[in-house]
Amino acid sequence: MTPVLDEEEIGILECIKDVQTDRGFHIRDIIKKAKAGYGISRSTVYEIVGYLEFHGLIKTNSSGYRELDEMQAYSVMCPECDREIPGDDYVNEKGRGVCEDCYIEAHQKIKFADPVAVRSKKLFRKQHGFEGTEGLTELQKELYDFILTEGGATPDKISKLFGLKPQETSNQLALLRHCELVKLRKMGEEIYVVPYDS
Ligand SMILES: [Zn+2]
The missing domain is CATH 1.10.10.10 (Winged helix-like DNA-binding domain superfamily/Winged helix DNA-binding domain)
Incomplete structure (x- = not known):
């Protein structure tokens, strides 16, 4: 045991x-x-x-x-x-x-979604028959595809590549995170956005 x-x-x-x-x-x-x-x-x-x-x-x-x-x-x-x-x-x-998630939550400067929000967003999408990236905006789909292809990227890099303000990136990533398409992972001193299943 x-x-x-x-x-x-x-x-x-x-x-x-x-x-x-x-x-x-x-x-x-x-x-x-x-x-x-x-x-x-x-x-x-x-x-x-x-x-x-x-x-x-x-x-x-x-x-x-x-x-x-x-x-x-x-x-x-x-x-x-x-x-x-x-x-x-x-x-x-x-x-x-x-746990790693709580550690990252506590240390990141940008505040991401709370678990209740994650549940309701997931439930909302399920009730409306959305799966994967269905129901996402074009930008959200592009961001998600990019994270999948790269295997992970820092919010900073995503902002630069997509020409987004940090706050906008954080909002878009929060939504992808609510949908459990991506999650955060601390690697060294940096926080990466990685595919949810990785
Ligand atoms: Zn925890």
């Missing part, structure tokens, strides 16, 4: 990743770091380390040090959208394991 880790448990996991060397880690260092970084008490550290050991995420190596077993699967619950996501897919946001 894959454990679903909560915020404090992720905090401990992050501490371990910071402190761990080739030899492993010592619980003393985790206690120090967890207290300073996350305000987690010593007894809670022991409790969580025990829990992680129970699930095989931490094991004791041949030199008697504890170490993180990176191969063990775990999930986290995104505190923003309550979705369960695989442990290697979360982004550490000040000790909170948020």
Whole structure:
């Protein structure tokens, strides 16, 4: 069974990743770091380390040090959208394991659609029998085709190529996003618009 880790448990996991060397880690260092970084008490550290050991995420190596077993699967619950996501897919946001979508939402300067809008737009199109790019304007279709062909592009690049003002690009992309034709993905420091199914 894959454990679903909560915020404090992720905090401990992050501490371990910071402190761990080739030899492993010592619980003393985790206690120090967890207290300073996350305000987690010593007894809670022991409790969580025990829990992680129970699930095989931490094991004791041949030199008697504890170490993180990176191969063990775990999930986290995104505190923003309550979705369960695989442990290697979360982004550490000040000790909170948020999903990539929520991370991008929180960090982008242009505010994109909220999930309610996505649902209603999708429902609206479904009720009207629209599929794929049906019901989109010519510009929206062109933008979508471009993103499909390129596999992804930054809003900035799209603005330049299509001669759109950034706000206009953002509006058009928000609509494509509502229709679940495209989504955002952070690659390095840049945010890309990529096909929804990629
Ligand atoms: Zn989320």
